[in-house]
Amino acid sequence: MGKLLIINGSPRAPKSNSKQYVALFQKYWNGESSKVNITPKNHTEICEDMAHYTDVLLVFPLYVDSIPVTLHNFLKTLEQHPPKQKPRISMVVNCGFLEPEQNQIAVEMIKLFCKQQGYPFLSVLCIGGGEAILNTPFRFLVKRKIKQLVKSVASHQSLSFQVTMPISKETYLKASTKYWIRYGAKNGVTKEQMDTMEIETN
Ligand SMILES: Cc1cc2nc3c(=O)[nH]c(=O)nc-3n(C[C@H](O)[C@H](O)[C@H](O)COP(=O)(O)O)c2cc1C
Known part of the structure; x- marks a missing residue:
């Protein structure tokens, strides 16, 4: 199991739904891990720090069918300040609409970034109804998918998952x-x- 950095890219990271998904991922991840919220002031710090990790998990919401500006700005800095060693990238994207496919454009944006910038892309979990699902009896479905995502990241197996409320x-x-x-x-x-x-x- 590698060393993992979890980056919360929600504009309201300290009170975000993404924060809850981060907590669930960390609960099932047996290896070493750290987490950080993107703020306007810590971009270069995170960029440098990334060199010390084998894996990075981006956790963020869908905003206007896209990645939120918090994450977008961070990626612009990352482009200018790439870490010496490039970690594998995985992600958890959650959106407000019921359909997890709504997240697909944001997923493609991150995949393109990884391809252009030379980061190996690993796995993704798209969550529909991400604002609500953890407060419903369907919470167990998210837990199950996060466990599967953890397994795929730990075993370096590139997989794509999605979950929503049935x-x-x-x-x-x-x-x-x-x-x-x-x-x-x-x-x-x-x-x-x-x-x-x-x-x-x-
Ligand atoms: C400004 C804004 C734009 C949003 N745009 C979308 C969208 O295009 N599609 C969607 O399904 N949900 C959209 N949402 C809902 C968020 O993705 C959803 O509330 C998510 O759970 C927020 O996650 P967070 O708490 O981690 O930031 C939007 C929310 C906000 C505040």
Whole structure:
């Protein structure tokens, strides 16, 4: 089992869903591992640190069908400051929509980065309904997939996994709409306000 660095690329890393996926991965990883959140100030530090690891696991959310800007900015620095030894790269991407395939564009972006920059790409887990699934009875499905991902990273076997909740899109839409209306109400925001662009400026 190699030495693993887990990089959380969520813009809200300390309170993120990605943080929970990082914790689950670390729970099942038997080897040595460290974790770090990307911040605007630690890019070069992470780049240098990467040379000491055989494997890197990027854990991040899908933002607007793409990788979040936090990760994008970090990759730009990494391009300028590559580590002396390039580790293998794997990733866990989670998105809000039910379909894990939504993450595919972000996956291709990271794969392309790895190809162009000379990092061996290993394995990926795409999670659909990533905001919700850990708080449902389907949590066990995520745990199972993360265990499989851990195995593939540990054995250097390049594999692709995906997981979501086995419910219909209609059920998911109904449940998530109800959730967000309640969430808004708790914060003094109505559904009508959420339906407008003004929500961005408040
Ligand atoms: C600005 C923004 C853009 C998002 N764009 C998408 C998207 O295009 N597709 C999707 O399925 N989920 C999208 N989401 C949902 C996130 O991927 C989801 O909430 C995820 O669990 C956040 O993970 P994190 O807590 O680790 O940051 C978006 C969320 C935000 C805040």
